[in-house]
């Protein structure tokens with residue numbers, strides 16, 4: 001375990017932020033959300049992740065596709081927002097594409113003279129697990145499948161494909177994305193920052209386990225004060241972090257995914273997607289309200305940390321071996337990626 005925290009320049013230097021984009025985010029898996037965003041044939045939705053414009057479609061064969069949202073004629077952005085359509089038409093010179101990405105018509109070009117295969121939409125690699133879509137911008141192999149298999153085993157018999165999507169909330173936070181991650185990766189602050197959460201979980205049972213490129217925190221819930229399903233043999237909460245920035249918050253009957261998207265070196269967006277099993281409307285509302293309360297407490301503390309890190313009064317701190325191994329593990333991952341490219 002590394003005992004020293006990242007020094008404070010890692011949370012505010014533009015150069016480090018650029019290195020993170022190059023060596024971490026352009027190579028890692030990103031969570032795009034679940035397949036419910038495109039339930040019907042012809043549905044499409046537009047996204048931006050890691051500053052890349054993306055289209056997610058469900059084509060006529062019911063296949064999900066992920067492409068760059070860029071026309072192959074002269075590079076114009078193709079679609080905005082979301083909708084349902086039989087084709088994708090470029091608003092610049094009128095080239096059209098199938099929802100599968102194939103080039104359909106190339107206005108202004110003789111059919112025999114252009115190789116249609118060469119000008120299909122540029123695909124982005126994706127992987128679907130329990131209805132969640134992960135994407136990746138480069139082709140290097142890495143171990144997402146292995147990670148998800150392990151998670152699947154740990155949470156057995158849960159299957160999020162049976163859960164229903166409820167809603168998305170986006171929070172803009174005035175802190176470096178790693179401040180939010182560091183905070184998420186320990187339960188050490190819970191008794192002080194989240195007094196109510198502290199009564200819902202059994203703090204003494206809180207444990208952290210680290211694995212290659214991910215970590216897990218879990219604890220028992222106090223059945224009486226938990227807003228979740230009350231069942232004696234299912235009263236655990238799991239918090240998974242798939243590095244660098246994908247979080248799965250699992251409580252009985254509920255999955256909440258978070259992605260922490262850097263905006264610049266001192267700001268990030270945190271996106272919450274809520275999914276529920278067959279849970280009553282009352283429980284769902286309670287859960288969402290409670291999550292918002294906890295999130296606001298975390299935002300408050302993360303923004304305070306960012307302000308502290310910017311001051312001349314601090315450079316580097318230390319980790320508790322008992323309570324902060326998750327944060328230390330994550331920071332070793334970051335150091336390793338940046339120092340070894």
Ligand code: FES
Nearest residue numbers: 071073074090093
């Ligand atoms: S850029 Fe799309 S048709 Fe010209």
Ligand SMILES: [Fe+2]
Nearest residue numbers: 183193194298
């Ligand atoms: Fe927290």
